[in-house]
Ligand SMILES: Nc1ncnc2c1ncn2[C@@H]1O[C@H](COP(=O)(O)OP(=O)(O)OP(=O)(O)O)[C@@H](O)[C@H]1O
């Protein structure tokens with residue numbers, strides 16, 4: 074995906090530097106001190122666009138420093154496109170993920186031709202405990218080529234995926250929020266997120282790390298601090314942190330979520346944070362509300378894909394009623410968590 078001058082002009086500096094970490098070298102080479110926050114007097118500095126930044130210069134300053142704003146937009150766009158081509162990024166968009174049938178637990182072939190999931194779609198995976206939901210997510214993560222217990226095949230953009238996607242850790246195809254998360258490393262929350270930020274070449278690290286910890290805390294119940302050791306986070310807190318980390322740091326085009334409901338976190342908020350238009354999202358769930366939030370759902374039975382159902386209009390209506398009920402239940406949850414005694418139902 075090539076970017077043009079308008080993108081450069083309108084997107085926030087925060088976003089641009091997160092997406093194209095190398096862009097900061099353009100700024101420094103051209104004596105544009107975007108980190109100089111004192112120069113800027115606007116409220117929310119992190120969300121400033123490049124256009125806003127250039128607006129902080131007056132005519133005289135622009136002339137004295139020979140700053141040609143339009144030329145900068147053009148040059149930056151060109152620089153980003155060249156760097157992306159050079160780094161082999163940007164072009165490899167995942168437009169679709171295709172699942173070809175394998176066999177269920179009894180070895181019976183799955184009864185569907187193929188399932189193509191397009192960019193921007195949310196697919197839920199439902200089915201009884203032990204039926205094979207996590208297995209299906211595993212097949213996609215591994216980009217199965219008939220080499221998993223299900224013998225399924227997974228195609229990316231209708232093709233057998235590039236080896237680099239299957240085995241590279243930096244260019245990760247898939248971001249996964251798994252069912253069981255056990256940290257063994259002796260790191261603080263800050264150090265843990267920092268490690269991720271570093272490995273993803275994020276330049277404005279401090280800002281991004283701070284945001285991840287804040288968003289994580291917004292999802293969790295009891296707050297944790299940047300210097301809390303990750304090993305002492307609760308199950309719910311660590312999932313909240315992982316969700317925020319994935320949502321904000323991950324560039325992976327495919328997001329796999331294995332049950333966010335049991336973490337005791339605000340699942341709707343978590344989902345909103347994770348969803349983004351240019352991703353393929355698959356989520357295994359036992360939760361009827363999450364199940365109906367998807368565009369389609371895959372029903373798993375005895376290890377096989379049993380049905381693929383498109384969420385109907387009627388179901389969407391029912392979803393709003395369920396959400397209303399859920400808000401009530403959550404209010405009781407909050408009350409009980411806070412040590413209240415419930416005396417009536419409303
Ligand atoms: N098609 C298959 N062929 C062989 N084994 C399978 C198949 N599908 C699933 N399994 C195996 O069945 C077991 C249970 O599957 P899995 O963990 O995916 O269940 P689940 O639906 O995620 O359950 P839960 O709701 O408890 O999370 C796993 O060991 C998995 O590898």
Ligand SMILES: [Mg+2]
Pocket residue numbers: 206207208252331357
């Ligand atoms: Mg599972």
